[in-house]
Amino acid sequence: MATGERIFVQAIQHYCSRHGIAVDLRSGGWLVAMRRGATRHFAFGYDIGLNSAIAHRLANDKSATAEALALERVPCIPHHLFLNPSMGVHVAGAGWHEAMLDLLAQNPQGVVVKPNEGTSGRSVFKVTRRDELDRAVGEVFSSSLGLVIAPYVEIEEEVRVILLDGKPMMVYRKERPTVVGDGVHTLHELAATAGHGRQVREFDAHEANAIVPKGERRILNWRHNLDAGARPVLVEDDETREACAKLATDAASAIGIVFTSIDVVRVDGTWRVLEINSGVMMEALGKLYPELVQATYDAALDRVFGEKR
Numbered sequence: 001m002a003t004g005e006r007i008f009v010q011a012i013q014h015y016c017s018r019h020g021i022a023v024d025l026r027s028g029g030w031l032v033a034m035r036r037g038a039t040r041h042f043a044f045g046y047d048i049g050l051n052s053a054i055a056h057r058l059a060n061d062k063s064a065t066a067e068a069l070a071l072e073r074v075p076c077i078p079h080h081l082f083l084n085p086s087m088g089v090h091v092a093g094a095g096w097h098e099a100m101l102d103l104l105a106q107n108p109q110g111v112v113v114k115p116n117e118g119t120s121g122r123s124v125f126k127v128t129r130r131d132e133l134d135r136a137v138g139e140v141f142s143s144s145l146g147l148v149i150a151p152y153v154e155i156e157e158e159v160r161v162i163l164l165d166g167k168p169m170m171v172y173r174k175e176r177p178t179v180v181g182d183g184v185h186t187l188h189e190l191a192a193t194a195g196h197g198r199q200v201r202e203f204d205a206h207e208a209n210a211i212v213p214k215g216e217r218r219i220l221n222w223r224h225n226l227d228a229g230a231r232p233v234l235v236e237d238d239e240t241r242e243a244c245a246k247l248a249t250d251a252a253s254a255i256g257i258v259f260t261s262i263d264v265v266r267v268d269g270t271w272r273v274l275e276i277n278s279g280v281m282m283e284a285l286g287k288l289y290p291e292l293v294q295a296t297y298d299a300a301l302d303r304v305f306g307e308k309r
Contacts, residue, residue: 005029007286008046011297019305034304041304046279048259048300055257059278060117062148065255069273072254075247076273077265079148081116084141100149104133107151113137116146126152157266159235161248162280162296164259164303168245169296172285174230181212232285247271259300 009029016023016034024033032043041049047056058064063081070076080103083092104111110128113136123143125136140147162170181190188208235241248262251273261281263274280300286293301307 007283007290007293008043008281008297011286011294012043012048012301014294015298015301019301019307021305036305039305046281048280048297048304050259050300050303051257051278055255056278058255059257059260059276062114062116062275063146065273065276068255069251072250074250074254074273075270076251077150077153077267079116079150082137082147082149084145084147086141087145100133100137101130103149103151104128104130109154110152112150112152113140113147114150115140115144116148117144153265153267155265155267156269157240158263158274159240159244159265160232160261160263161244162261162282163245163248163252163257164296164299166249166252168241168248169299170282170285170289170292171235171241171244172232173235175233176230181214181216183211183214185212186210187212232288234289243271247273251276259303 006029009025009032012032012034013023015021019036021034021036024035025031026033030045034041034043043049051059058068062079066076066079070078080099082096082100085092085096104127108128110126111133112124112126113133114124115122123140125132125139127133127136137147158174160170160172160174161168177191185193186209190212235244244264247264251262251264252258252260255276257276257278259280261277263277264271265274266272280296282293282296
C-alpha cells in the first residue's frame with residue numbers, strides 16, 4: 001500500500017482482496033471504483049455509497065440537519081444559517097448582519113461560527129465580541145457559500161456513534177488534551193513538554209505564560225475534534241453507551257441515513273446531537289483499534305455488495 005494512504009482506502013482494499021473484487025483508485029485515492037463481475041460500486045471521499053442522495057445532503061448541511069432533527073423532536077444544538085452576501089441580496093437577504101448581531105446578543109457566553117458544510121473543525125471560531133464575530137464571518141465567507149452560527153455551550157463530554165442500519169458499530173468519546181499544573185511551570189511550558197505546544201495558541205499571552213497551580217488540570221482546546229488534538233477512547237460505560245446510541249439512532253432515523261457517524265454532546269447533564277456525518281472517517285481511530293475499524297468497514301461493504309452475515 002502507498003505510504004500515507006488513508007485507512008479508509010486500505011480497509012476497502014483489504015476487503016476487496018478477500019472477496020475477489022477489483023479496485024481502481026482515481027483522483028489520488030479520493031475516488032475508489034470497485035468491480036465484481038458486471039457490477040461496479042463507488043466510494044467517494046469517506047462516503048461508501050450506502051446513503052441516499054437526500055440523506056447525504058441533509059447530513060452534510062449543518063443547518064438542514066438541525067432543522068430536520070427539530071421537526072422530529074430529537075434534542076440537538078441549533079445551527080442558524082447565513083448565506084454568503086456575495087451571492088446577492090435576493091439570496092442572502094438584506095438583514096443578515098443584524099441577525100448575526102442579534103444572535104450574539106442573545107448568547108452572552110458566546111457563539112460558534114463555522115462553515116455550513118465541512119468537517120474536522122476547520123474554520124471554526126468561538127466569538128464573544130462584535131469585532132471577533134466580524135473577523136470570523138469574513139474568514140468563513142472567504143471560502144464558503146454559507147455559514148452557521150450556534151450558541152456556545154460548555155460541553156461536558158462529546159461522544160461519536162458510528163451506525164450501520166441503526167446498529168451501533170463503535171461508540172467512543174473524544175478526550176481533549178490536558179495538562180496538570182506543578183506550581184512551577186507555565187501553561188505553555190507544560191503543554192510543550194506534553195507535546196501539545198500548538199494548542200496554547202487558543203490562549204492569550206497572559207494565560208499561556210502564567211504558572212499553573214499544582215494539581216490544577218487545564219483543558220488545552222475547547223474543540224473536541226480529533227484533528228485538533230483530541231484522543232478517541234472507546235466508551236465502556238453501559239449507561240453512557242446506551243444513551244448515546246439511542247439518541248444517535250433516533251437522529252439517523254430522522255433523516256433516513258444508513259451508514260453514518262453522529263456526534264452527541266452532554267450539556268448540563270443532557271445529551272444532544274451536535275452533527276451528523278454522511279462520510280464515516282476513522283483515520284485516528286484506525287491507528288488505535290485497527291481490527292474494530294476494519295470490521296466496521298467490512299460490515300458496510302457487505303451491505304454494499306449484498307453479502308449476508
